[in-house]
Amino acid sequence: MEKQELLRRIPSVEKVLEVREIVDLGRELPRWTIAESVRGVLAVLRKSISSGARTGEAEMDEIVSGVRASARRLARRGIRKVINATGVIIHTNLGRSPLSEQAMDAVREVATSYSTLEFDLDEGRRTSRTAHVEKLLRRIVGCDDAFAVNNNAGAVLLALNALAEGKEVIVSRGELVEIGGSFRLPDVMEKSGARMVDIGTTNRTRIEDYEKAITESTAILLKVHRSNFMMTGYVESVSSAALSELAHRRGLLMMEDLGSGALVDLSSLGTTREPLPQESLRDGADMVTFSGDKLLGGPQAGVIVGRGDLVEKMKTNPLARALRMDKMSLAALEETLRQYLEPDTVAETVPALKAISTPPAEIKKRVDAFCLMLSKGLGRAAEVTASEGESQIGGGSLPGTGLKTFLVGISRPGLSANEAIVRLRQCAIPVIARIVEDKVILDLRTVQPGEDEILAHQVIDALAAGGEQVERS
Numbered sequence: 001m002e003k004q005e006l007l008r009r010i011p012s013v014e015k016v017l018e019v020r021e022i023v024d025l026g027r028e029l030p031r032w033t034i035a036e037s038v039r040g041v042l043a044v045l046r047k048s049i050s051s052g053a054r055t056g057e058a059e060m061d062e063i064v065s066g067v068r069a070s071a072r073r074l075a076r077r078g079i080r081k082v083i084n085a086t087g088v089i090i091h092t093n094l095g096r097s098p099l100s101e102q103a104m105d106a107v108r109e110v111a112t113s114y115s116t117l118e119f120d121l122d123e124g125r126r127t128s129r130t131a132h133v134e135k136l137l138r139r140i141v142g143c144d145d146a147f148a149v150n151n152n153a154g155a156v157l158l159a160l161n162a163l164a165e166g167k168e169v170i171v172s173r174g175e176l177v178e179i180g181g182s183f184r185l186p187d188v189m190e191k192s193g194a195r196m197v198d199i200g201t202t203n204r205t206r207i208e209d210y211e212k213a214i215t216e217s218t219a220i221l222l223k224v225h226r227s228n229f230m231m232t233g234y235v236e237s238v239s240s241a242a243l244s245e246l247a248h249r250r251g252l253l254m255m256e257d258l259g260s261g262a263l264v265d266l267s268s269l270g271t272t273r274e275p276l277p278q279e280s281l282r283d284g285a286d287m288v289t290f291s292g293d294k295l296l297g298g299p300q301a302g303v304i305v306g307r308g309d310l311v312e313k314m315k316t317n318p319l320a321r322a323l324r325m326d327k328m329s330l331a332a333l334e335e336t337l338r339q340y341l342e343p344d345t346v347a348e349t350v351p352a353l354k355a356i357s358t359p360p361a362e363i364k365k366r367v368d369a370f371c372l373m374l375s376k377g378l379g380r381a382a383e384v385t386a387s388e389g390e391s392q393i394g395g396g397s398l399p400g401t402g403l404k405t406f407l408v409g410i411s412r413p414g415l416s417a418n419e420a421i422v423r424l425r426q427c428a429i430p431v432i433a434r435i436v437e438d439k440v441i442l443d444l445r446t447v448q449p450g451e452d453e454i455l456a457h458q459v460i461d462a463l464a465a466g467g468e469q470v471e472r473s
């Protein structure tokens with residue numbers, strides 16, 4: 001058929017919109033997604049005919065299924081829920097720590113109405129938006145004063161700008177960390193206006209190295225927690241206590257960037273200890289910063305605790321406004337911190353701590369039931385195995401510390417692990433898994449309790465479909 005004739009036969013937008021299936025689709029999806037998809041599908045068709053790439057007429061069925069797929073894509077939210085079966089608890093790409101239901105209730109309450117964000121009900125006048133979380137932090141951490149900003153990178157930027165602009169900050173070469181590309185300590189220091197003086201060597205820094213580097217321009221001795229990597233072998237670094245002692249003897253400040261920010265002793269939850277801000281302060285640190293959405297298990301935030309006069313300088317710094325937290329995150333942070341006031345239940349109520357503290361035996365039980373569901377659903381179509389493995393805390397916390405877990409391994413003849421993992425990502429609730437030795441590996445430690453069944457159904461549907469004969473229960 002001639003190009004002109006093919007082009008002439010492309011139906012009009014109006015015509016497609018009148019097709020039964022498209023009208024039905026309109027009852028399910030927003031109108032704009034359908035109108036845009038019809039125009040898009042027809043435009044692509046026109047282009048491929050004009051370019052000669054297409055030489056046949058387009059059937060209405062083909063157009064309809066193109067529109068349906070495109071409209072469904074457009075109607076889906078960009079940020080949406082996934083099932084994290086990676087076993088990485090604080091997974092930065094998957095949103096770090098999930099919030100508790102209580103924290104979410106607090107968010108919903110303040111987000112859908114007016115709130116006391118910057119209002120004191122007793123006095124009937126304006127207060128600071130962080131007043132509520134400051135009070136809790138003073139209680140939990142035992143600090144003089146506290147502040148919270150957008151994230152920990154912001155907290156470090158603000159602290160250095162407020163306390164060391166135009167001055168020198170001494171830091172060990174072994175602590176010049178990069179956290180996921182966008183946070184490189186030297187870059188943040190430069191932007192803060194402080195001059196970085198890096199001392200020691202990659203593997204060893206001694207107190208004398210700090211001492212020798214101190215000049216009249218020095219303002220801060222900075223200690224950065226190596227939260228996402230480990231150094232072993234011929235290594236040496238200076239303790240918070242020794243560094244604080246030196247700083248104070250020389251009239252300087254000692255600041256510690258803890259990064260991960262555990263507020264409870266994780267060894268009581270069955271994993272390796274992380275330094276606590278309480279301890280850094282006790283060891284003499286003047287200021288400590290850490291993230292809200294790592295081991296604390298709350299929303300994205302950067303928490304600053306320390307000496308009142310220093311915190312005050314940060315609160316009144318113009319950057320504080322640029323870095324301020326919004327009401328939803330503040331509500332979530334306050335509620336998460338409240339959960340720490342009940343030390344006996346915090347490992348149950350804060351989801352990140354719950355995932356860390358789940359005993360392997362409990363996971364094993366879930367894995368056994370899960371494997372049974374998969375075997376029933378997939379029959380001989382797939383090979384399902386359970387094996388011992390390790391979960392990771394992730395999020396730049398406790399590097400090298402694996403938590404004992406039980407893994408589900410799935411291999412499906414006729415389907416590569418790569419293809420399988422793509423299908424899992426395309427589920428209604430996308431499933432994020434990993435591949436080990438050409439097997440799909442699921443770690444239930446990071447799957448929210450109560451989601452095992454829906455996960456199993458999705459896995460069965462994703463892996464059973466594909467043309468082969470499958471036994472269904």
Ligand SMILES: *Cc1c(COP(=O)(O)O)cnc(C)c1O
Pocket residue numbers: 151152153154177179183224225226227228257258259260290291292301302395396
């Ligand atoms: C994670 C981390 C940061 C950055 O914290 P964000 O809250 O992600 O901005 C900074 N320093 C250290 C040591 C960290 O571990």
